[in-house]
Amino acid sequence: MATRTSTRSTKAVKFVDSVESDDDEVLDKSSSLPITTEGKKPRGRPPKSRRSQTNDDDEWDARNEQIDDDDDDNDDGNTSDHGRDVTKKILANRTIDSVYDFGETPRKWSKATPQRNSTISKTSVSDSGKSMEKLMCSYCNYTTTKKYLLQRHLKSHSTERPHKCAYCDRSFKTTIQLTNHVNTHLGVKPFQCKFCSFSFTTSGELIRHVRYKHTLEKPHRCEECGYATVELSKLRRHIRTHTGEKPYACPHCSYCSPDTFKLKRHLRVHTGERPYQCTICNFRFTQSNSLKAHMLTHQAEKPSFPCSYCPSVMARKSDLRYHVSKQHSRQSEPLACNKCDEDFPDKYTLRMHGKTHKGQTIHSCTHCEFSANTSQQLDDHMNKHRGTRPFQCSECGLMFAARADLRAHVTRTHRNASTTIITNSPAINNRRPQRRVASLQHRYIDVSSGIEDDEQQQHQQQQHDDDYRCSICQRQFTSARLLDRHTYVVHEQKHDLYDERDYQTNEINDDDIHDYADDELEEKNENKIINKHENIIERMDEDYDDEEDLAPNVEDIIEGDEDIEQIPTIKSVSSANKKQIGYIRKFDEQEDLSDKRKLNIDRSSFKSNDDEKPDFDVFGFDG
DNA sequence: AATGTTGACGCCCTCTGCTGGCCAACA
DNA sequence: ATGTTGGCCAGCAGAGGGCGTCAACATT
Numbered sequence A: 001m002a003t004r005t006s007t008r009s010t011k012a013v014k015f016v017d018s019v020e021s022d023d024d025e026v027l028d029k030s031s032s033l034p035i036t037t038e039g040k041k042p043r044g045r046p047p048k049s050r051r052s053q054t055n056d057d058d059e060w061d062a063r064n065e066q067i068d069d070d071d072d073d074n075d076d077g078n079t080s081d082h083g084r085d086v087t088k089k090i091l092a093n094r095t096i097d098s099v100y101d102f103g104e105t106p107r108k109w110s111k112a113t114p115q116r117n118s119t120i121s122k123t124s125v126s127d128s129g130k131s132m133e134k135l136m137c138s139y140c141n142y143t144t145t146k147k148y149l150l151q152r153h154l155k156s157h158s159t160e161r162p163h164k165c166a167y168c169d170r171s172f173k174t175t176i177q178l179t180n181h182v183n184t185h186l187g188v189k190p191f192q193c194k195f196c197s198f199s200f201t202t203s204g205e206l207i208r209h210v211r212y213k214h215t216l217e218k219p220h221r222c223e224e225c226g227y228a229t230v231e232l233s234k235l236r237r238h239i240r241t242h243t244g245e246k247p248y249a250c251p252h253c254s255y256c257s258p259d260t261f262k263l264k265r266h267l268r269v270h271t272g273e274r275p276y277q278c279t280i281c282n283f284r285f286t287q288s289n290s291l292k293a294h295m296l297t298h299q300a301e302k303p304s305f306p307c308s309y310c311p312s313v314m315a316r317k318s319d320l321r322y323h324v325s326k327q328h329s330r331q332s333e334p335l336a337c338n339k340c341d342e343d344f345p346d347k348y349t350l351r352m353h354g355k356t357h358k359g360q361t362i363h364s365c366t367h368c369e370f371s372a373n374t375s376q377q378l379d380d381h382m383n384k385h386r387g388t389r390p391f392q393c394s395e396c397g398l399m400f401a402a403r404a405d406l407r408a409h410v411t412r413t414h415r416n417a418s419t420t421i422i423t424n425s426p427a428i429n430n431r432r433p434q435r436r437v438a439s440l441q442h443r444y445i446d447v448s449s450g451i452e453d454d455e456q457q458q459h460q461q462q463q464h465d466d467d468y469r470c471s472i473c474q475r476q477f478t479s480a481r482l483l484d485r486h487t488y489v490v491h492e493q494k495h496d497l498y499d500e501r502d503y504q505t506n507e508i509n510d511d512d513i514h515d516y517a518d519d520e521l522e523e524k525n526e527n528k529i530i531n532k533h534e535n536i537i538e539r540m541d542e543d544y545d546d547e548e549d550l551a552p553n554v555e556d557i558i559e560g561d562e563d564i565e566q567i568p569t570i571k572s573v574s575s576a577n578k579k580q581i582g583y584i585r586k587f588d589e590q591e592d593l594s595d596k597r598k599l600n601i602d603r604s605s606f607k608s609n610d611d612e613k614p615d616f617d618v619f620g621f622d623g
Numbered sequence B: 001a002a003t004g005t006t007g008a009c010g011c012c013c014t015c016t017g018c019t020g021g022c023c024a025a026c027a
Numbered sequence C: 001a002t003g004t005t006g007g008c009c010a011g012c013a014g015a016g017g018g019c020g021t022c023a024a025c026a027t028t
Helices: A059-074 A084-095 A096-100 A145-156 A176-184 A203-215 A232-243 A258-267 A288-298 A318-328 A347-355 A375-386 A402-414 A433-441 A454-465 A482-487 A499-504 A510-527 A532-544 A552-557 A575-582 A595-598 A615-619
Strands: A123-129 A130-136
Touching: none
Parallel strands: none
Antiparallel strands: A123 A130
16 A cells, blocks of 8 residues: 655645634634644644543543633642643643743753743642642643653743754654654654554554554444544544534535535535546546546446346446335335226336236227327316316416317417416426536635636526526426427427537536527527417418408317418428328428528427327317 | 653545436336 | 436535554653
8 A cells, every 4th residue: 555645734725714723633623722833733642641541532521621620710729639630721721922932041951941931839738747849830830849850841841843854844852753754754664563564654553553454443432323433533523423513614605514624525516626537538526436436337347236126237326225215115005007907016016017008008988989098198088078178278268178288288379478387297396406506506716816706607597597498489498408309309400519528528618518509599590580479370360361350260270271371380290290280281382491480380389299180189179 | 861652633535325417218 | 299207427425444644741
């Protein structure tokens, strides 16, 4: 395993002001541990008495509580019993100035001692009748009766680092620190693991490694859930999953992270950074695992997750889970086949059963030769025999016998109006907010300048508003594919601009796609966008001005008045449809394409389904 | 003074799981 | 012609493992 190089000096992440530290291990921002000149907590173990050196996280918290409690107490409790706590208290509250701003070096002290004159306080303590002289550190209230111990202790307050590294600018208080550091330059790792080939710079690293990899000893356990880990800092990080603490806020959105890594990773959605690149197709990813999953798509042998309930095989575990939940979850009510009324426990068996009806039309009309695939279709058909029209257009009040007829009417006649086709489909009405939209709403910023691109945001918002709307007829679609298909089929305009791969590889960006598409469509259709409804009426008015000064009503059209000039709209219509749509008689004679385009009437206005039943039959106006 | 131990900080990695867009088949 | 659905895939966040490094303190 390659040795990683620490890059902690380079911080690419900007943090909000409220977050004092960029450390992902900080337990509590309110804890008043000492801070360094960088405004961070000092590295290393917080001052702690030997007795209190346990791995217990609670004790760690208790220690901080003790510190806080001591803050509230008066300062006269410098008894020997409280010496350590007092030391901790002072350490906890010492500031940059109080710790590092030393004055002259007392002559008696070694080079490593603090340079400011530290008064050694002497306190008389009555102990079993004997008078003992107590020596007290003026920096942290550490007390001892031994002078050499106090002197040794004072070294901890020193900033002097006499041991300089020959390979870099760093210096250290002790030679062992220097030795360890130099070993990092030289790659010397004297501590070899006896279970594997790993070796480490310090014994501590080796011990930790052995715990992680070999003994699996996990001394730190979460009392709430039993999670155990090798390192205390990991337990603290874990505890945040219980408390929900997320101290690291994204400056660009509402996201908050429990640690710096996740925030840094999250920030890529704002910066657009994609550090992980596929070596095969050059597609880039924001996360390493996305790349890893992507690489599987290039493999000849892809992973497979077979469903245990059916022959389906999924490429991902999560997809299998989704498949099982959707297809094989038992329904509270049995699902009935609408062709034979047989009941089925889940969606999958119903679907498989449905294939047995392939080509069958179970629901036959008793009055005519009509047969339907569903009972609903037959029911709608029967309305025509009954003479009932239960489906009303909310826009014009027109009544229809069948749902499909109403839908077709709304599509044809009220497309440009505010009328919406009312659907009960939960897939439409309860559609979840789409991820891409949320992504577009992210505020893109220039990280170097920190300036938000308002114009881009506005464009993106507008783009979202206009998503999948046909620029010719303004009809809205649920996907780019449907819109593409619509513009190709209805408006005879093919544009394959939306190439997802190009888009994702940044060869074409969102702006390119939409700007180009919009421009091209605008140019092509500048003079061709004619309101269909108006043109129909206009044309009809012309045709009938001489006769009745009235536009024909729908029944007249469908009855097929010989005098009505036909409205050419489409290049090809099935012969069945030509027969069905009686009023389109002269269609084949129409050759003037420009005329067709001038009228530009949507094919769907007239083309019926491919079945042999005439459209006007279905429309229910035939009597 | 030298050495050892322990804990903290920081970074990166992987695994996991959910979400939503896209596509093709089907209705 | 269009809507719906299931599978595939990328995006992205939650959680945890592992290790390099440094500092404080204890022991020899």
